[in-house]
Amino acid sequence: MLKQFLNLKLSQKLSPQQIQLMKLIQLPTQAFEQRLKEEMNENPALEAGKEEDEEYEKDEFDNEEEYDDFEDNESIETDINIDEYLSNDETPDYKLQANNYSDEEQRESPLASPVSFHQDLINQLNTFILNDEEREIAEFLVGSIDDMGYIRRSIPDIVDDMAFTQGIYTDEKTVERILHIIHELEPSGVGARDLQECLMLQLKHKTPTESVELATDIIENQFDAFTKKHYDKLQQKYGISNDSLKKGIHEIEKLNPKPGGSFAGSSKLTEHVVPDFAIRIVEGELELTLNGRNAPTLHVSKDYQEMLQTYKDSRDKSAQQKDAVMFIKQKLDSAKWFIDAIKQRQETLFVTMNAIMHYQEEYFLDGDETKLRPMILKDIADLVGLDISTISRVANSKFVETPYGTKLIKEFFSEAMKNDQGEDVSTLEIKKILQNIIEDEDKHKPLPDDQLADMLKDKGYPIARRTIAKYREQLDIPVARMRRKM
Incomplete structure (x- = not known):
């Protein structure tokens, strides 16, 4: 049964401008520059550089009465040719500037075209004498190799897949034989099905x-004992000295568990982190600067302002000109808003990082990570009067250059724990002390978690063993047995 009724409710919704501003705040420097270029390409009323005359004021043309003349359906010709304005041949200054700010003429540089990992394997197959069927199977096997160099599928699955997807009908013995050919390719170990x-x-x-023969026997027959680092059992099994076992283990440690990883890494472009802020120590005081690339100089196009002013001064207006002028005004308003949004972004970034810098002043002055104070998003949000979500957007995507290296801002945030004196200390401080203890331990007898807990307790940090295990995992440190060395 259908019913009609009225329902009153209050709701809050973000305006499109607020959403766009939040997205701008979240962008790091390089992404912001790309967004800026896109906006300038889309909006011809937005130009780079300083404007000589007065800037366009949005309120000056917001009077709706200016558009009342369009209520008439008459089309009145005037001296204004809107098409001439919209097809302005002048090239904006920003299109004439070189990206590297160099006065020299830019020259085209040839781009590197590295051979991919899989293409290199296909090229190596050309050195083998294979018939058409064998080559199809071999190329399918190469295509099944992941970026680490492994084939993570069983032979029966490969046979079925080739039949259903490629129309290649073969048997497991043939695939196994071709797989042995794949195993002859470089880098050594490629095409393996497991470690x-x-x-x-x-x-x-x-x-x-x-030593190689011993290492081979260990991997082939005692792989489980090796992975669990039961060196005493291995020494007893083979009846060899500690030095002989150490040499065999050393041969294994020189092997590459990810044969495809090194090749894939060499063909990738190196990504450089562009710091959004810089903190320097000047005469014992901290000095914060925002990367200048986050503060571009923009202004509203003078030509577009003159177009709108010309329309305002004209007495006779046509319906066709109304559409064109509305387009001009929309672009002017959009440009003015974008300039204001960038200024607000700059201010938000600076005040947020400035609050973080002063909150962690003791750390930034000497670089000792144990001096990082417990700090959560709410602490900074309360200091600067912004929402927690805004602080999170700044912290999660921005980098700061310090005298001690370039750091991700979110690394300065941590929870608090009580020490034996009841004082709040940062979990980052505890993790750093834990890491130092493990680095200095005797690798022949690494410390288990309960002993690590006792050592931290002696240093004034009463932490449970399970918490030690959690921090150790977060630091990507294995258990004591796996840290043991010969």
Whole structure:
């Protein structure tokens, strides 16, 4: 049964301008520059550089009475040719500026075209004598290799996949035979189905020595004991000295568990972090600066202002000109808003980072991570009078250059814990002390979590063993047994 009724409710919604501003705040420097270029390409009323005359004021042309004349349906010709304004041949200054701010003529540079990992493997297949069916199988196997150099699928699955997707009908023995050819390709170990096979393939390519033979036997027959670092059992199993076992283990440690990783990494472009802020110590005081690339000089196009002013002064207006003038006004308003949004973005970034800098002043003065104070988003939000979500957008995507390296801002935030004196200390401080203890431990007898907890307790940090395990995992530090070395 259908019913009609009235429902009154209050709701809050973000305006499109507020949403765009939040997106601008979240952008790091490089992404912001790209967004700026896009806006300037889309809005011809927005230009780079300083304006000589007075800036366009939005309120000056906001009087709706200016458009009352368009109520008439008559089309009156005037001396204004809107098409001439909209097809202005002048090139904006920003299009004439070189990106590197150099006066020299820009020259085209050839771009590197590195060979991909999989294409390199295909090229190596050309050195083998294969018939058409074998080559199709070999190329399918190469296509199944992931970026780390492994084939993470079973032979039966590969046979079925080739039949259903490629129309290649073969058997497991043929695929297994072709897979042995793949195993001959470089880098050594490529095409393995698991870590054990990967290490075995690499050892088979080594010159046979006593240590290599021992390493091969360990991987082939005692792989589980090796991965769990049960060196005493291995020494007892083979009846060898500690030095002999150490040499065999050393041969294994020289192998590459990710044969495709090194190749993939070499073909990728190096990404450079552009710091959004810089903190320097000047005469014992901290000095904060915002990257100048976040503060471009923009102004509203003078030509577009003159177009609107010309329309305002004209007496006779046509309906066609109304559409053109509305377009001009829209672009002017959009340009004015974008300039204001950039200024607000600059202010938000600066006041937020300035509050963080003074909150962590003790750390920034000497770089000792143990002096980082407990700090959560709400602490900074309360200081600067902004919402927590705004602080989060600044912290999660911005970098700051300090005398101690370039840091991600969110790394300065941490929860608080009580020490034995009841004082709040940062979890970052505790993690740093824990990391230092583990780095200085005897690797022949690494410290288990309960002993680490006792040592931190002696230093004034009463922490449970399970908390030690959690911090150790966050620091990507393995358990004591896996840290043991020969």
